[in-house]
Amino acid sequence: MVNLTIDDKQVTVAKDATIFDAAKAAGIRIPILCHDKKLHPFGGCRMCLVEVEQMKGRLIPACTTPVTEGMIVRTTTDEIMTARKLVLELLLLKHPLDCPVCDAAGDCDLQNLTYEYKVNANKFTDEKFRWDIDYENPLIERDQNRCIHCGKCSRICDEIVAFGAYSFVNRGIEAKISTPFDEKLDCEYCGSCISVCPVGALIAKPFKFKARWWALNKVKSVCSYCGTGCQLTLGVKDNKVLTTVYDEDQGFHNGQLCSRGRFGYQFINSDKRLTTPLIKKNGTLVPASWEEAIDLVVSRLSEAKKSDPSSVAALVTPRLTNEELYLFRKLFKDVIGTDSIDHSAGYAHKALTEGLKESFGITASPSLIEDIQKTDLLLVLKSDAYETHPVIGFEINLAVKRQGVDLRILSDKSGKLTRLPDAKKYIHKPGSEILLVNAIAKSILDQNLADPAAQSLPGFDALKSALAAVSIEQISAAAGVPVEAITRLATDYAKAGKALILLPIGLGYPGHGSELTSALANLAILTGKLNKEGCGILILGEKNNSQGAADLAIHPTAGGRDAGAILEGCTSGAVKVLYIAGENPVVSYPDKAKSVKALESGAFVVVQDLFLTETAQMADVVLPVKSFAEKCGTFTSVGRNVQQIRKAISAVGQSRSDREITAELISKLSGAACGGSSAEIFTEIAASTPGYSSLSTDSLGDNGVIYPVVITPKLVPVVGVVPETEEGKFALLIGSSLYHCGTMSRYGEGPMLVCGESYLELGRTDAGKLGVSEGDTIKLKSAAGELNLKVKVGTRMPEGVVFVPYHFETSAINSVTAGNPVTWVTLSR
Amino acid sequence: MSNATAQNAATEEKSEEVIDLTAANAVIDKYLTLHGNLMPVLQGIQDEYGYVPKPTIDLVAERLNVYPSQIFGVLTFYAQFHLKPRGRFIIRVCVGTACHVQGAPRIVETFFDKLHIGHAETSADLRYTFEKVACLGACGMAPLAMVNDATYGAMTVQKVDAIVADYNQRPMKK
Known part of the structure; x- marks a missing residue:
């Protein structure tokens, strides 16, 4: 620790702190334009000049100068004020001062400092810049005339996003921030650059001219797309969510968001939202009153309950709050008495509810997101972890670039992660993950690298004898990964001081189920990489509350039908009433024909959703529900973080929350009143859900609480199967596009502007062979x-x-796939 | 694909530079393991092609794993790099103080007239690039002109004619 004096105040800070950090710690504000707490110091703007007793003769930039023992710093002398004023005058010389039409007004550091330093005249005169404004890209408007050259956009895109869209180009007075070849911006559209821009040089196009910054009501909430659980602040005016507002103090991610988190909010106030209940009459869905709709649903449910409870089934989306999921489970499992309830076709939970359950005795990841930057070696399954969980992708970028974490990617394709500095990739043949992980386990045992303590754990002998039959050479040949690479990875993983495994799951990852999870858990258990900071295994659930859905057992637990069996049951006539809350099996579940057949089978289908989705169109009753912005509740994100969402606007149309609807159904069906606020239901959850017992909505606060788990490791042998190959055909992989999450993002304007339709991605060599190029149409046949x-x-x-994303209804990929990790297809022009 | 889009695609393909990347790959191979290899790679590519063609920038970005934006930043920062094709013969006329008083402006004008190109421009046949420069460091020879590495001192309007006539005859291949 270092002691210094700032403005006569004694400060003690860590020795790697800068004067700026020290002042901040002491509550002394030093103005700054080019600094961001997430980025390396830059020292470009010179607003933070201070006086240091020991360095007299010149003013010192506080943001780049490290503290030294006994330093005496003054932050507001006359000389400093004059210097800062000069800096502002020079910046304002070229700045267009078009504040009345600038979206940043009110949230502009330059405007605020100009006001604070009373720069009402300028002793210099010069022409303004006349750079062309980039209006061409869909989401980020770039006006370089407003730019003050702080470089934050370029630095955040490099240091955290690792995309590198911008750089300073040219020299001297001609210098500006630009893209390669001065072309229109073509990037990931995460908008991190907009969030750190201190002026209005970078603005969010969808928000342009929508509202003044100060007129926005800012409501803290949690993103409702993927399972990362990023906190965000909604900008609300006139009962509409108009934007997301950057707050660098939110969450583990310091306010960083991805493209869909930042630009995908428009689904909330979309004019496609359902506003009244609909009932199918004479084959057409017509508006109905809530009373009529609820009465109909209640009568069908109670009828079915009386004759045979198991003829009722439910598919519930893990996008709902914990409170809603809890009530759903109560409605179906307790009140009606059916165990046929499931979500995400089973893909989003079997890794947790079966894999981890078997290997660790719990249904949640033992590790946390924070472990990513604390580990030594990071083993990531599939490069798409970045695509499905972009903000966790940022954490991986930071781990590699800042902490020097050794990144290994076991994947069937390359991706952004494989291009990180010194990242090692093991590109294997599709479908051979389990084989490879088993080969690594075998190699660990062969090299005697297993942790001695693991040998006394249950399942060790079973695993050892199962692996005895495994041949690394054969797996190497089947998976297309050299033997040396496998053994080397085994050695490095076992010998690393700390190692963490990341496994993304969900509808975009058909192969990532319980077996792969147990195979990976075996590695962590065998090498003792558990129960330590930076160690273990982190399962990345696909949806915002995938972890909550696993915790609350939204899956069959007593022999009921799982998602696939529910759909089959509808077709066979065994399921008479199908209740679908927020799921869209027609588009997102594998084998579209199976879902369509089930919905057409004559079973009574209730759908509650935000939109008249492809599935809702086939329902008998459709109930409009509230979005996450219209209700309160909790989500449990990756790494077991239970966080609160807050109501930002009142209900759109006549929509009711899933909680209100379910509570009413429970009341009517059971005859006992069921009501209560989210907080009261959360208390019930805490009382009945393992891990949640110490939680209450009061204790969650702004940052949420990570609930504790205790693991009981067990080694579970799993058998990998050599994937079949079909000569002359292409291996089709399905997955998630970076800009989308499930099918909900299709109702967000931002994601659709960047990626509005399905596509087939292939490599250059294959494109050459097939004689196709970017933008051509290709025929895919399975x-x-x-x-x-x-x-x-x-x-x-x-x-x-080849790769095709699964989100889209037009050219829906589930009409050619049936849920296998790999589908063999032919391609022709 | 409709006819209109097909046509658009065809013109786009045409406007895209078609560059043989063999030489650029060889340059990258040579410096691949060197720490801080971006500058020598870009210089080597410029030596090979006379300028840094766009497809080579994409290639360098991919093979060295450097953002294209950063390469573009480096290329536009240094005056030594050129992003457009340069003439086979680079004519540089000094307009520094000594050359200026000795009549450099008329020499420049005469080159403009003869070559039909202005300052920092390249002739359509890629034979000439003309540049005014501030000083070539040989004021005793004022007014001074250079064509590639050859120096021509005590320039006159007549000498401009002779130089242009001479270089018009020279082969385009190196």
Whole structure:
């Protein structure tokens, strides 16, 4: 620790602190334009000049100068004020001062400092810049005339996003921030650059001219897309969510958001939102009153309950709050008495509810998101972890670039993660993950690198004898990864001081189920990489409350039907009433024909959703629900963080929350009143859910609480199967596009502007062989059907492997896939 | 694909530079393991092609794993790099103080007239690039002109004719 004096105040800070950090710690504000707490110091703007007794003769930039023992700093002398005023005059010389029409007004550091330092005249005169404004890209408007060259956009895009969209170009007075070749911006559109821009040089196009910054009501909440659980602040005016507001103090991610988090909020006030209940009459859905709709649903449910409770089934989205999921489970499992309830076709929870349950005795990840930056070696399954969980992707970027974490990617394709500095990739043939993980486990045992303590754990002998039959050479040949690479990875993983495994799951990851999870858990258990900071395994659930849905057991637990069996049950006539809350099986579940057949089977189908989705269109009753912005409750995100969402606007149309609807159904069906606020229901959850017992809504606060778990490790042998290959065909992988999450993001304007339709991604060599180029249409044919898709040529796909995202209804990929990790297809022009 | 889009795609393909990347790959191979290899790679590519063609920038970005934006930043920062094709013969006329008083402006004008190109421009046939420069460091020879590495001192309007006539005859291949 270092002691110094700032403005006659004694301060003690860590020795790697700068004067700026020390002043901040002491509550002394030093003005700054080019500094961001998440980025490396830059020292470009000179607003933070201070006087240091020991360095007299010149003013010192506080943001780049490290503290030294006994330093005496003054932050507001006359000389300093004059110097800062000069800095502002020089910046204002070129700045267009178009504040009345600038979206940043009110939230502009330059405007605020100009006001604070009373710069009402300028002793210099010069012409303004006349750079062309980039209006061409869909989401980020770039006006370089307003730029003050702080470089934050370029630095955040490099240091945290690792995309590198911008750089300073040219020299001297001609210098500006630009894209390669001065072309229009073409990037990931995470908007991190907008969030750190101190002026209005970078603004969010969808928000332009929508509202003044100071007129926005700012409501803290949690993003409702993926499972990362990023906190965000909604900008609300006139009962509409108009934007997301950056707050660098929010969450583990310091306010960083991805494209859909920042730009995908428009679904909330979309004019496609359902506003009244609908009832199918004479084959058409017509508006109805709540009373009529609820009465109909209640009568069908009670009828079915009386004759055979198991003829009722439910598919519930893990996008709902814990409170809503809890009530759903109560409604179906307790009140009606059916165990046929499931979510996300099973893909979003089996890794947790079966894999981890078996290996660790719990249904949640033992590790936390914070472990990513604290580990030594990070083993990531599939490069798409970045695509499905972009903000966790930022954490991985930071881990590699700042903490020097050794990144290993076991994947069937390359991706952004594989391009990180010194990242090692193991590109394997699709579908061979379990084989490879088993080979690594075998190699760990062969090299005697297993932790001695692991040998006394249950399942050790079973695993050892199962692995005895495994041949690394054969797996190497089947998976296409060299033997040396496998053994080296085993050695490095076992010998690393700390190692963490990341496994993304969800509808975009058909192979990532319980077996792969147990195989990976075996590695962590065998090498003792558990119960330590930076160690273990972190399962990345796909949806905002995937972890909550696992915690609250929204899946069959007593022999009921799982998602696939529920749909089959509808077709066979065994399921008479199907209740679908927020799920869209027609688009997102594998095997579209199966879902359509089930919905057409004659079972009574109730759908409650924000939109008249492809599934809702086939329902008998449709109930409009509130979005996350219209209700309170909690989500449990990756790494077991239970966080609160807050009501930002009142209900759109006549919509009711899933909680209100379910509570009413419970009351009517059971005859006992069921009501209560979210907080009261949360108390019930805490009382009945393992891990949640110490939680209450009061204790959650702004940052949420990570609930504790205790693991009981067990080694579980799993058998990998050599994936079948079909000569002359392409291996089709499905997954998630960076800009989308499930099917809800299609109702967000931002994601659709960047990625509005499905596509087929393939490598350059294959594109050359097929004679197709970017933007062409290609015909894809599988045993189940055929589709026409737009071609996207990239560097991610290995030869013979193609990728299609699963979010879209037009050219829906689930009409040619049936849920296998790999589907073999032919492609033709 | 409709006819209109097909046509657009065809013109786009045409406007995209078609560059043989073999030489650029060889340059990258040579410096691949060197720490801080971006400058020598870009210089090597410029030596090979006479300028830094766009496809080579994409190639360098991919093979060295450097953002294209940063490469573009470096290329636009240094005066030594050129992003557009340069002439086979680079004519530089000094307009520094000594050359100026000795009549450099007329020499410049005469080159403009003869070559039909202005300052920092390249002729359509890629034979000439003309540049006014501040000083070539040989004021005793004022007014001074250079064509590639050859120096021409005590320039006159007549000498401009002779130089242009001479270089018009020279082969385009190095």
